[in-house]
Amino acid sequence: TRLNLKTLVWEIVYVCRGVGEYEPTGRYRHEVGFDNRNIYILGGGTAMSAFDFVDIPVFSLEKQIWYPQRTVRDTVKGIPQPRRCHGAVQINTESGIQVFIAGGHDGENVFDDLWRLDLKTFQWTYFDKCRLPFPIYFHAAAASPEGRLYIFGGICSSNDNDVRRSNCMYSTWLCIPKLSxxxxxxxxHYSPHIVKCKSDDLINIGLPRHYVQRLGNNNPPTNREQ
Structure with missing residues (x-):
């Protein structure tokens, strides 16, 4: 289904009826990638199973059809293990759109790994030195336009006897950030009190307006020229 954000009207785009050759199996707690032409279904599962990432179900918005997309293995770790309840974000880079998945579980195992899927080459990349602090699933994930990943909440597990809900937030850069x-x-980091300062005062001492606006304080900058 599709929601028109101007009219707030829902529209049925396609209904899987089991007649299409490549219609995906029903699932929940999956994630998606999007490149303005296709929707990529990443993982997910049922109460008893989890789907893999070898052949990703893809829906073409233009042709209104489903088809499978074979992915390329990481040279060392291969392909992410099947999972549901993972987090996923995507960022735009100079080389194209990249989707990242983190954590999740398959019904038995809880994961703490981070993977990247390039939507141009469909190459998987495993980040051996950028693992989550602990295995986690049912968490929320978001990425800033600049490429920083944020993970919040979820159910974490260090072993079979230690399962608890988390209210922690963690972040990492998914790309090399700009110097600014x-x-x-x-x-x-060094001036945490900055959030209490007036926006105009911060601009007057030389801080760029677009960074000051990120603070979202109660004293928005005026429209006069800097």
Whole structure:
């Protein structure tokens, strides 16, 4: 289904009736990637199973058909293990759209890994040195336009006897950030009180307006020229 955000009207785009050659099996807690032409279904499962990432179900918005897309293995770790309840985000890079998946579980195992799927080459990349602090699933994931990943909440597990809900937030860069972003992070780190300052005062001392606006404080900058 599709929701028109102007009219708030729902529209049925396609209904799987089991007659199409490549219609995917019903599932829940899957994630999606999108490149403005196709919708890519990533994982998910049922109460008893989890789907893999070898052949990804793809829906073409233009042709209104489903088809499978074979993915390319990471040279060392291969392909992510089947899972549901994972987190996924995507970012735009100079080389194209990249989708990242993190955590999740398959009904028995809980994961703490991070993977990247390039939607141009369909190559999987495993990040051995960028694992989650602990295995987690049912968490929320988001990415900033600049390419920073945020993971919040979820159900975490360090072993079979230690399962608990989390209210922690973790973040990492998914790409090499711009120097200006590094500088802004340093400002926030060394001057946490900055959120209490008036926007115009921050602009007057030389901070770029678009960074000041990120603070979202109660004193928005005026429209006068800097």
């Amino acid at each position: 972003e590094m500088c802004w992070e340093a400002v926030l």
